[in-house]
Amino acid sequence: MSKILIVEDEQAMMIGLRDNLEFEGYEVHTADRGDDGLKKILSGNYNLVLLDVMLPGMSGFDVCKKTRAADIETPIILLTARGEELDKVLGLELGADDYVTKPFSLRELLARIKVILRRAGGSVQKDADLITIGNIRVSFESYEAFNASDEPVKMSHKEFEILHYLCSHHGKIVTRDDILDQVWGMDYQPTSRTVDNFIVRLRNKIDTPENQHIITVHGVGYKLVL
Amino acid sequence: MSKILIVEDEQAMMIGLRDNLEFEGYEVHTADRGDDGLKKILSGNYNLVLLDVMLPGMSGFDVCKKTRAADIETPIILLTARGEELDKVLGLELGADDYVTKPFSLRELLARIKVILRRAGGSVQKDADLITIGNIRVSFESYEAFNASDEPVKMSHKEFEILHYLCSHHGKIVTRDDILDQVWGMDYQPTSRTVDNFIVRLRNKIDTPENQHIITVHGVGYKLVL
């Protein structure tokens, strides 16, 4: 679970933020002075910092600057009361990762927090095994495929395996022999014509009118582009 | 150098952005339709995307969503004309990394770009095997070639092989027989006229008006200069 530090001197604001973030499942810590906040940030113990600009002890700008000067890369979102652009830019140039201007909407702040935590390599996994390829979304774990309207798309076992192989090498070229070796095995192999036929079937399922995802590389093989 | 893609249909806006970003030292590419933009983004060739929300072809939201669905993590900054919060949140939840609301200040946008590029650690590693030769960039691994505008260039298998051989001996002189031996093999070999013909085809694709990259060494063979 992500740990968030709130550095904010206005009691009401701080409590509101804390409660909401805790409700969202974050672990929340607080500081109400700039210098205290800096000390905590420098411990490197947080995944994210919400930092007010107007603070007793030390301004948010200075906290930010000193944090970066100390080579601490903890993401920082600035909370500023003034809507002036100068503040924004200054903040970002000082090393902040984002800012919101008071009054801000909670939904927006939460969205921004999510974005930054995700980007920081956080722990938001996505639908992991549902991969979108052209027209369809495929799960290789459950051998299911769905079209744009979420209706199931029928795919045979071999079709899944071939698509899976193409997927795991997407962007790279795969020869017919590669496919035969991987999907059918070294011992028994049908004609390479068979591969072409499966490619046709896959194309019918995943290609959109505008985009062809399985590219023929003449004289070499095929290539899947996502 | 960071490569930035601008997806924007308003000419004036696009030109303004492009010029300013180029002035800042970024390599800028453009697209004026949502679907075209998506195609380019999916190539994974960019460090950052500036994406307008209102676009012909496909909305910025959809482009964003599809990009993330395809597991491409290229950072995206949304450009939105409407100041509505819903847009912002929606955009961020769809996987955008940031947004600015038109009209935005250039300084702010530049600051945000810097922040994101800094955070992304700033390099597209796909360029690893992308070699630039004159007009085009070539990947011998994936048998792809792109021109200056990042549009794919068609190249046949033999063309790739010959260019590959020239590349691996760039700066040195290569005789026609060398090429025939390497590309066609010792046993079967066409006329040496055939080589000339392929050289012509390659030249048409890679030479720029100012620079000839495949040099004829009269009486001996050819030489590739990068």
Place this chain on the structure above:
DNA sequence: TTGCTCGATGACAATTCTGTGACATCTTGT
């Protein structure tokens, strides 16, 4: 058994790539 699906194959069409000759143009040596 019957009816179904899937894998495999071959035939043919469609497409793309190669190789060649003819002729224009250039380079070199005289």
Place this chain on the structure above:
DNA sequence: ACAAGATGTCACAGAATTGTCATCGAGCAA
């Protein structure tokens, strides 16, 4: 400058590759 040889360039026919369809048989379930 001239001739001889080398190279540039183009269009086209044939070769090679790939797309697509119809079909057949094996395996499986009802």
